[in-house]
Each structure stands twice: as C-alpha cells, then as structure tokens.
Amino acid sequence: MAVEGIGARALRKEDKRFITGKGRYTDDMVLPGMGHAAFVRSPHAHARVKGIDASAALAMPGVDAVLTGDQLVGDGIGNLICGWMIHSKDGSPMNMGGWRALEPEVVRHVGQAVAVVVADTPAQARDAADAVVVDYEELPAVVDAIEALAPGAPQIHPEAAGNLIFDWEIGDEAAVEAAFDNAAHVTRMEIRNNRLVPNPMEPRAALASYDDAEEHYTLYTTSQNPHVARLVLSAFYNVAPEHKLRVIAPDVGGGFGSKIYIYPEEMVCLWASKRVGRPVKWVSDRTEAFLTDAHGRDHRSEAELALDADNRITGLRVKTIANLGAYMSLFSSSVPTYLYATLLSGQYDIPAIHANVKTVYTNTTPVDAYRGAGRPEATYLLERLMETAAREVGLSPAEFRRRNFVRSFPHQTPVIMCYDAGDYDATLDAAMKAADYDGFAARKAEAASRGKLRGIGLSCYIEACGIAPSAAVGSLGAGVGLWESAEVRVNPVGTVEVLTGSHSHGQGHETTFAQLISERFGLDTDAVSIVHGDTDKVQFGMGTYGSRSGAVGMSAIVKALDKVEAKAKKIAAHLMEAAEGDIQIEGGELKVAGTDKKLTFTEVALAAYTAHNLPDGMEPGLKEGAFYDPTNFTFPAGTYVCEVEVDPETGKTEIVNFVAADDFGKVINPMIVEGQVHGGLVQGIGQALLENASYDENGQLLTASYMDYSMPRADDVPSFKLTTHETLCPGNPLGMKGCGEAGAIGSPPAVINAITDAIGSNDLAMPASPEKVWALYRSAMREAAE
C-alpha cells in the first residue's frame, strides 16, 4: 500500500481475505459443544395455535430440547418492538400489536416461528423440527393493504382495530386545497411501489453462548449495528443486562437494511443457549430468508400535482397506504413517514404539500427499511408524476423539471427538510450530456428500423442521508439518538487503530477510513487498522444504514483526529522547543515551519508513551475519542437517464444506456463510490424490471426461492456511465453527503419513464415484466387502430 489520502482510488484492504475465502462470517464461528437450532414455522398465514406436541421430536437422535413460546414468555422474555413512535393525526399513539419471538397463541404470517429445536447437528435439528406436531386452527387471512382496511377484513391484532396502525399526516392541507382550486392543470396518478425481498448474499445467522459462571452471554450475529442490537436485547427484550452481553458482528455479507433489526431467531438463540446449557447456532436457509427477513416498500398511493399557467408546481397531494406486514419491525413506522413524506418536495420548489399515510397490518412478512427506505418510494412517486405532467402539458421532461428546480439555499420545504446545498442544474446538464440526449431521436429511428421501440426517461432524485440531529429525530419519535462515535488510538510505534461505531458489511470502511488517517498524518494506509463490530472492543456506536458511515461516522473520526493532532503538536512543540502554532504535519512528519527541524510521527507517538519528556501536566498516551451528532441531514441529489429498447413481440426491455450524475459532496474513494452506485442501480433496476414479492390470496409467498423471485443478473444491466458533481455539504467537516442508497432511489422511475416513453402508454406498474409491457403495448396499438 502507500500513502493514499482523500480522493485516491485505493484498492480495498479487505479484499484479500474476501477474495481468498478467508473472511470470517458468523457461520464460520465454532464453539466447543455447540448445538444447532432449527425453527418450527407456521405453514399458515393466520392461524390459532391449539397445541404443540414435541414428544416424537424429543425422542429423536441428538435432540436436546424443543422450546416453545409458552416457555419464552414464562422466562420473562419481552415482545419485539418498533422503536419509533408515530402518532396519528388525531393525536393517538400508533396501535402496536404484540410480537413474541416464538408465538404461543396466534400466528400471523407464513414462516412465523412457534418452536425451536436444539440438536447436535443441523440435520438432526431439521428432522426433529419436522417431527414437531402443531395443531393449528386456520383463520381467514388478508395480504393486500387496501383489502385489510376494508370493513369485514380479518382482524389481525386486537390492538389495531380494522388493521389500521396509524393514520398520519404532514403538511398544510388547506394550502394544498387552495393550490388545487386555482390550478391551471392537474396531473393525477395511482402509483404502486412493489414489495421487495432484500436478499443479501449472506443469510442471517446467530451463534449464542452463555457462560454460567460469569452469567455472561456472547452473541455472534449478522448485524449492521451490534451496539443497537445489544441495547434492544437488554433494555426491551430482557434477554440479558447490557454489561453481561457481548454482541459481535464479524464479517457480514451484505445487509441493505435487513440486518438492522433484531429478529426472533437471534434472540431465541441467546435465550436457548442458557436454557440448554450449550452454545446454540442458527443459520438461515434461503427460503427462511425469503419468509422472515424484513421485506421492503409495498406502497399504494394516489398522487396529484397542481400546476399554474406557467407550468410551475403550486401543490402536491399524496395519499399512501403502506403495508407493514404482520408485525411492526424495529424501524418500520419511520419508513413510510419521516423517511418518505419529508422527501416529497424532490428537487423542486413546491409551495404546498400535504401527505396522508395510513399503515396497515396484513398476514405477510413484516416490512421495514430496505436500501433507500422511504426515499425510493417518494422519488418514484414524484418522478413518475413529473414525467407524466411534462407529457400532459407538452413540455420536455428536462425543461419542466428545470422550471421548478430549487436554486437558492438553504431551502426550507413544506415537509420539514431544509436543503443545505446543491446544484440540480449541474447534475441534469451532466447527465443529459453523458446520455447524448440530443441524439436520442436519431437512435429511436434507427431502433425502429430494427423493429425495436426505443425510449428515454429521466429521474431527478434527492434523498436525505446522515440521519440525523439526535434532538430532531427524538422530537419526531425515534427511540434512539443517531450520532456516531470514534476512538483514535496511536500506538507507541506510530501505527493507528481507529475504533468506530460504524459497521462495514460491504462498504469498504477498512479502506476509506484508513484513507482519512493517511490524508491527515501522511501515514501509509497499511499503518492503520479499523476496528468495528464488537461491543467489547468499540465504545458505543449506532451502526451503518441510511448512507451514514461517511457523513456521520467519519465526522466522528475527524473530531477524534483533531484532538490527537492537537496533542501531537503540543508534544512536538515541546520536544523541538518551538511554538505550537508553528508545527505542521506533512508526509508523516511534524515540522517546525520555516526551519529544518522535524520529528517523525513515530517519534512523537513514542514520546507520548515513554512520557519521559512531556509538557508539564500532560497525561501520557496518544488516544482520543469523540462523539459526533449531525447538525442536519445531508442531501445527496442527482439525475439519472435511462434509455431502453423494448421488443414489441415479447415485451422484453433491454436497458441500452444508463447514465448516473450524482452529487455526493466530498468523495473519499471514487472506486468504492462507483461500486456503491453500481450496486444501488442494479437493485433499483431489479425493482423496476424484475423483483416482486408475490403472495396468493391465502398468504402463501409464491416467490420464496430464486426459481420464482427474479433477482437481477449481470446480463440484465448495461455498463453504467457514471459522473459526479461536487457541492460540499456545509454541515459536516469533510463535506460528505453519502452514496450508499442513491442508485436504488433514483433509478426505478428513470426505467419506467423510459419504457412508457418507448411504448407510448403510461399505465405501467413495477415490475415492468415482459408480459405487462407486451400486453400494454398491444392494447395501446389496438386503441390507436380503433
């Protein structure tokens, strides 16, 4: 390696172990005497549990125990909870139903666990789980959110009458009413945001052990935020007191949000490890992942845009019904509210916005944050509406957007957010240039000569990352603060360890965080190691989600580095008998400005620890910690252009060109940022073209394997054209905004806008499957012929 600072395309330090198969994941962990758990899961979407007969299972070889919900409740283990309180517009708190990690009474979705078997081998546990006889009384089920709200629908939780969890609103309804009364043109749409399954490459896993002598638990698990897991497991679920529980999230193979939450299986392993007196491991199989990992999206909305005679937007009205599934997952309530409706202003100056959101229980897998979390839903709704409105009023989609862009900052929207900085014209210009927008007509004509329908679509997205000032989110109902912490330890030999509360599960922190130290002290990145993911090693931290590791996590490291640098300079000034203000750090050395006097960073570090000659009163050592609480959200934004060719005979869409022009603020490692954008774009394109969690009317998940759930593959996507434009975020020391979710947020509307442009028909819902596109084009042709 080398001295590779901010902006360097440094190769990833972690890749050697990942590429050579030396990563250490939870399933790689082995503890002496460990047993294996297998869960007994409901085959029904809604049923009363009348009895559980484990006698046959208990008699099978290798079986230690069969544990049920009655035992769990009897041991005082608490319900799983949603940690973000939302109040309905009438002021009443959300109606949260009880969620037990093993359900003793009523199961509410297919795959819900009712019992767990612990045995010597995974196969013995699985065989015994199949032998547990559960007597179910089937109850009527409902899977669709609108049907769940209808009178007479099956009642899922006694706490939520009519299955309504809350009926929330934001914005000024009267002002919006007035805007629509005076509108010159109104565009109306019904918009569906399809339900997705996160599908990280590594499925969830847990290995729990209990030390009887110390009364201490250890949990290895696939978590994006091990400290939050420990907090919730101790404070709410009563599994173990915080100081008697160590949570380790070792190498984790992707999360996309789905590994933020505490699930039943992980806490059951902890509880069971004490019950059976041996370590207990559970590794989800792929079908369990489809049935129990929190799903994403699933919105049904009505959206209306009011325009004046100059085609400037005067009002936006949105009514959304969000399906939260059978239980309220940890952050589920925040996703369709504060992470969604607060972004409905997009990149546009919209004077009046009102949104009403109803959240609903159904007999489906719980829904929570998935890459983008609310912001993809807002962007899809708004950017479909913008493109449609432009078509209706006869303006080019780019011109219509330009006419409504926010251009002065800070900009206060009518829905809480205050945009701090941005240049939306710049990213739109860059995207259109890279896409050769002006040459589209010629390409369309050429495609037509080959029998293909060519279309182009835009999406101008904005999102909010770096969540967020703790006081602000607290006032909105969050149960935790959303700061981050860091500790920078300079060792006596001058190497550096950074302990961070951020967690890397694919983001490349070991590289980018080291680049920050390299930039600051001129050290080789090999002289820096990043420590994360272990509550016994790292001071408290909030973890990684919502594109916050750069904007929040690195800001905490900067604060700690400031303190380290100040102390190092004091020591250097003392040793070289110079003024502290004359000390400069450059190339791994501390120099006295204007002289040839200098000390290496290593010499200063050693001096700090020998403590033979420190300034009067200075403590030995060179180690500093810091907590950073954001001053505002950050606002990444950009323009995506998608160009497609549709085969009218099969309805198959091919993406022939895709341009992303993003403003992420300061970029630390362009290669890693490009990788994040690539991944996000593929997930967004997957949502637009392929992915859909499909249930039948009885609540059976029809897409519970890769035979039926269409994951995007390499040949489904083109080689992306990426460009970045940098306006620095004024709210944090490095000017970073965040890049982890933009691709998934901005791309779906660009794809659908392009397909609807190609086929000349607008009523297309995601995923744009070939059959849907084929049928829509055929009916459009038929109508045109009549």
Place this chain on the structure above:
Amino acid sequence: MYETSYHRAGSLAEAAQLISNADDGKFLGGGQTLLPTMKQRLAAPSDIVDLTKIPELKGIREDGGSIVIGAATTHYEVASSALLKEKIPGLAALAGGIGDPAVRHMGTLGGSIANNDPAADYPSALVALNATVATSKRSLSAEDFFVGMFETALDDDEVVVSVSFPIAQKSAYSKYPNPASRYAMAGVFVARLGDGSVRVAVTGAGQNGVFRATAMEDALSGNWSPDAVAGIEVGADDMLHDIHGSADYRSNLVTVMAKRAVAATG
C-alpha cells in the same frame, strides 16, 4: 437434506442390481435437479445410484445417418462437440444455452430427459429431430418416451443409455427464458429432417410438457421462412399459466420463438 446412501455404478448390470436392492432408490445423472430437490427436502430417496461413470453411457459418435450421444454426456460436451456443431448445430446451440456454466458441466442429457421437466430444453430437440432413445431394456421414439409433465415411459429400474439423433438438413432452437429461473417459458425447436419432412416441437409452454406444433410444420413444409409461422398461434387452451406469464402470453411467445428459430437456420 435427509440422509441418503450414495452408490456409484460401474455397469448397467450393477446399476440395476443396486436399484433393486434399495428401499426407495433413485438414479442420479448430473444431479442438477435431483440434488437441489433433496436439499429442499422435497425428495428423500433412501439410496442414490450414480450412473455417470458407466462407460457405455459416455461419448458422442456418428453412426450411419445419426449422431449417438451417451446419456451421461454433459451439456457442455454436447455444446462444444465439433461433430454436433457441424451435423446438428441446433442441438449444440440448445445445449450451450441450458442453465449456467456450472449446470452445463454437471448436467447430463440422460438426466434431463429422464426427469422430463416441462420447462427443460432437450425434450423439444428429441421430438423435433425424431430421435430414438435407447434404454437398458428397449428402444423408444422420442414421442413415445415423453408421456407428460415429469413423466416418461421409463420403468423404475430402466436407465437411458443413449439418444440417437438423425442428422437434419436444418435445425435451430429459440427460447424465451423465465426471468427468475431462466428455464424456458417457451422454447421452440425447428428441424427439416434428412427426408425433407419438417418438425416443430415446443417446450416450456404446454401443460403436458413437450408437444408438436403441427400447423407450423405444415406451413414450413411448403415455405421454410419466418413469415410462414408468423401468423400461426398454438392457442392458449393447453398453455401453462403462472406468475411469470399467462397462457395467452405463452402462446404468443411460441409463435415468436418459432419465427426466430426458423430465422436462425439461415
């Protein structure tokens, strides 16, 4: 996966013996369907008898006017065979489009046809090329071999030894893959046989597995061109329908794939 006992047969006689000794035995080819099914605990044979090391099940050779392919020949071996690329290019191309590279290096011709998945590719080639299936007991025409969805004429202890494909004047296969599984949602194999007769066989789309599209055969007999089949629909009545495509859509795909297969023969 449930516990099972693995046996490797060295000869057809040994295979027959092993399967008759088993409580609930299954023959194993490349394992690309059976093993995933067992892993999902949807099948639990007491014994599996691996056929892929039996010498007479291996190899590709020309015999008179036909190409004979051993049942344990992998899709990769069929796809990369210089002999097949020259004599029956449509068949080599079909094998090169099955699954993914890992599947093609393990999966076998015999295993595929003995399973008779309605969305598998090979059945269309066997029927369209009027192939003959040689088993450990007898010879069967392709049309007699395939009985229905996941059903063949094979007895429980009967093994596919080889398939003999008459060399065709023209052959090509075109399929529309399921976006999730990449199995055929509609796959059409068109062939003009050595005697000039035309056969069109469809896989992936029909409720009863592979079938012949006789109206298309008639049309192509007089006029071997994509236009000849462009207006012919097999109809939605006997088509599969699921979350990936309605019967109407599959019927449309059959017509489109037939056109493209004919076009691919040049």
